[in-house]
Amino acid sequence: MIVFKNVTKRYDNGTIAVDDLSLEAPKGRITIFVGPSGCGKTTSLRMINRLIAPTSGSILLDGQPTEAMNLAQLRRKIGYVIQHAGLFPHLNVVQNIATTARLKGIAKKQALLIASELLERVGLDLSFGNRYPWQLSGGQQQRVGVARALASDPEFMLMDEPFSAVDPVVRHQLQEEFLRLQRDIGKTIIMVTHDIDEALKLGDQVAVLRTGGVLAQVASPKELLSNPADSFVADFVGRDRGYRYLSFVDAASSLAVMIEPVVALGTEAAAARIVAKDQWILVVNAAAQPLGWVDLDRQSGPLRESDLNLSGTLASQDHSLRQVLDAALSAPSGRGVIVDAGRVLAGSVRLSDVVAAIQSAKAAGWGGRP
Amino acid sequence: MIPWFTDPQHWNGSDAIGLLIGQHLIYSAAALAIALLIGFPIGLYVGHTRRGVVIVAGTANALRSLPSLGLIVMLVILFGPVFKSDLAYLVPCLIVLVLLAVPPIMTNTYAGIAAVDPASVDAARGMGYSPLGVLLHVELPCALPLIFSGIRSAALQVISTATIAAYVSLGGLGRLIIDGLAQRDYYEMVAGAILVGLLTLAVDLAIALASRLALSRGLVR
Amino acid sequence: MNFDWLAGEVDDIGNFFAWHVALSVIPVLVALVLAVPIGWLVKQSGFLRPALLGTVGLLYTIPSLALFVLLPLVLGTQILDPLNVVVALTVYTLALLVRTVCDGLEAVSSDVLQAANAMGYRRIARFFRVELPLAVPVIGAGLRVAVVSNVSIVSIAALIGTPQLGSLFTEGLELHFLTPIFTGIILCVALAVLLDSLVLIITRQLTGWQPRT
Structure with missing residues (x-):
């Protein structure tokens, strides 16, 4: 000391x-x-x-x-x-x-x-x-x-x-x-x-x-x-200390993670459309690690690496609300990609769900990490 | 020119080339050694403490402006009654050569120490080196390139000026130039000039080699 | 000091002083004019630079007395010709200034050069209006060293008989008489200080943009 x-x-x-x-x-x-x-x-x-x-x-x-x-x-x-x-x-x-x-x-x-x-x-x-x-x-x-x-x-x-x-x-x-x-x-x-x-x-x-x-x-x-x-x-x-404070709030307890449909590179756009929730489909590699999103409205033929939209950030399950919020904000589909410690896909979260989680965490006087 | 050098007469006797070179080197080495004993510690002290910078720079400048020939003849006349034998000439010459060699050694040592990255010195103090430890283990090794270049220019000036010693009836390669002039023997003068030139070149090379061996590869890129 | 002797010799001493000034200053002017283009070329020479600067540096190591003796061979002059002294000192000053000019030009920040290029300066104009003015402080420092050491080296030429303040030293030794020697030393130091101050003042005039400390 x-x-x-x-x-x-x-x-x-x-x-x-x-x-x-x-x-x-x-x-x-x-x-x-x-x-x-x-x-x-x-x-x-x-x-x-x-x-x-x-x-x-x-x-x-x-x-x-x-x-x-x-x-x-x-x-x-x-x-x-x-x-x-x-x-x-x-x-x-x-x-x-x-x-x-x-x-x-x-x-x-x-x-x-x-x-x-x-x-x-x-x-x-x-x-x-x-x-x-x-x-x-x-x-x-x-x-x-x-x-x-x-x-x-x-x-x-x-x-x-x-x-x-x-x-x-x-x-x-x-x-x-x-x-x-x-x-x-x-x-x-x-x-x-x-x-x-x-x-x-x-x-x-x-x-x-x-x-x-x-x-x-x-x-x-x-x-x-x-x-x-x-x-x-x-x-x-x-000034943005309110946002920064989210770094210290754990996401895992308060957040509902949804299942996200995925396809591999090389899948035909038509086949991808069948599994997709909307116009956006998440592409993963053989180890189920997310690679990026593809806009099916602008896609025909097989999905190639050059078609990937890479703008979304990834958040880990045990990460803070700040990272989860950022993942949701940055994903073109509006659904933040959640991964585990090995970068393997765990699911996705909607922006509205993240905001709801922030609201309830604040109402409860901020739980989470010390 | 070649016949002059191959004439065996010039390799024997009191004016033998080998002897003159030896004398020249002894005067120069003695002056350089004394100058190192004076200039090096002062440079270290001033570089390490940053005290007396103005005095050191001023002294170095003043010494540079003194005409060495004038100084030698003045000291020869002043010391004439004091010393017997050749000392009456040797001491004045050595004094002037030392005065020439001290400024480059002193200022380069000081500048080398002062130029050491302050971050390295701060780190050394912070990790627990004593002031002497900082000087010996960090400042001095880092200052070596500049110190060597100071010794080099001092050595070259001393060898160059030592030719004047012959004018006040001492030995050294200046003998050939002064005697040649007196006897209107231009060949002898040129031979002296060539030999002094070669000697400085050889010493220059030797010092360059020594510094290459002594310096850390971290300092010379 | 024997002032009677001084009074009698005042004409000769004035003559010696004038010669000494000429022999010290002319080489500096000639060398400066030559050193600027050569220094620029050396700076541009890329990988040859260390070799070129090394060669130039070698010139500086030739002992002055040796150079005074050797130059008649090269120039075809008489041994007593003052031209030998002028050329020898030009060689020394040049050796010193080429490195200084090169260092000075290199010390100009690359940001400034890029800005000058972006503004549309051509090469020659950029050199004279941007690079050279900004290199003046470094060149000025080199000039100060050159003039001061020249004053001392010139006096050595007395040994081969060129008349200047050094002649007072040889005269003093022959006569075993201190007055001319003191006079010579004092005038040499005074001349060195004078020329040094002159270079300093000119450098200051040319570098009004520099912060004064």
Whole structure:
């Protein structure tokens, strides 16, 4: 557990970066500091490993005040990941990862072994091991940065905008992998971001800071969306927070999934018309995984891959109402496609049914995921 | 030209080509070593702490504008009464060669350290390297390409200027040029010029090779 | 300092100074005119670029005294001809400036070049109205190094007998007399500072668009 007790950072010129911050980052959970630029979120993070010294107050790691610890010892206990990864350009990937293990006093051979194992853990092929940082993409560098922080097996991790320097597609991928990794390793993590969506997606707990370094609210993402403490938090969380809140409402309990007729590619349009509910027919592959919709009103002859309308998104059965709603909204037939964990078709939901489910969930005071 | 080089007279005695090359290299190496002892630590300190940047840049500029020939003759006259024997010439020459070699070594070391990606330095500090550890394990290795190029230009300037040593009656390849001029022996002058040119080329190549071997492949693309 | 001697020699010293200025400045002007097109060509040369810059760099490594001695062979001049010094210094300055011009042109942001292309600049116009003006800060920095080191190198030519401030050094050593040597050093440094400031001022004039720090 990381505890901030009345921590203040005031610079010599009088500006206050962090103002009397008190909060707890629970063990094994992800706590996110989020806020506009100048809110002191990075300063707060860097005070934990004392890259910046607090002016007053104290920070405790598992009950021990950091100011009493040896600086190097303190930092070696804490994994540190930063925006542009900050890899060492003169070392190859494996050597880079091994540095933290070496700092902890692990023998070179053993450290390189740990590094190679971590390489796979963060989703990089072993062949990357002897490449140099300049030969990697931004996303790959960031994976190596995470692996390097993990190589000393620290109890705590500090991450300063770790995913903001990569493009949205890679960012999404890194976020998903990070959540999967954290389920395995269960570190106590504090992450800084300016992106509220990232905060809500990754955080077990989100601390919203406002300009001047004042803590505006610290709460679970769900609580933040449904019950913002003041207008600043409400504004920062965003205008479409009502829609976003659906991310935290489970769909499975409240939704009736209908059977959806399907055909395979190559079926004659005339034969498809016989089974179809209306002008739209869903096409699946041999494993019963949905491929796309076909508009039978504009179709003659066998259904080909080029005839598929791919605009619909898929929602999983145990997903949130937000995803189910999106599937229904985006399907050309108006029926959202529901799949199971293996992407095998489970059925479909009508937009009107989703809206009804949202209405009843709201009336019941939102059930579903914590 | 070829007869001059094949004349055995030029390979023996007090003006033997081998001896002159040896003297030239010894003056240059000594000056370079002293300049490294002075310029390298200052460059490291200024690069790491960012303190004294203005002083270092100003000193380097001022030293560059000093005319080396003027400095040597001035020091020879000043030191004449102080030292006996050849030291009266050697010390002034070494001082001037060191003054020439310090600025490129000092400024390149400083610039190399200052150019290290701040993110790498931040990461190193954050993961628990001591300040000395950051300098030795991150900043210095990353600055090596620029440091090497500083040593290279210092070495070339020193070898080039060491030819002047002959003018104040020291050895080295400048001997051939100065003596040739005095005796109106143009062949000897040209031979000296060619040999100095070849020597700088060889040293240049040697340093390029050494830096290729010493630098991480992560730094040279 | 022996001021009586100075007063007697003031004409000669003035002469030496004028020669020194000419021998330092003319090569810079000639080299600048040559370096702009050559630097541009080198920049365009693609994979040949490192090889070309390496060759140009080699010129810079030739010791000055050696070059003063070797040039008469190439030019067919007398050893005492000041032309040797001018050509030698032009070679040095050129070696330095070609790289600088190339670096300066490469430092121009590709966004700016694309914008210029999109606006319909032709190649030559783009070079003179966009690329070259934007490369001035880098070229100016190279010029400053060139003028300062030229002033020092010119004095070495005294060893082969070309008259300029360096002659005060050889004279001083022969007479075992410090006054001419001090005078020479002071005038050399003053000239270096003067020419350096001049280049700095001209560069500033040409780069009003740059933020001043």
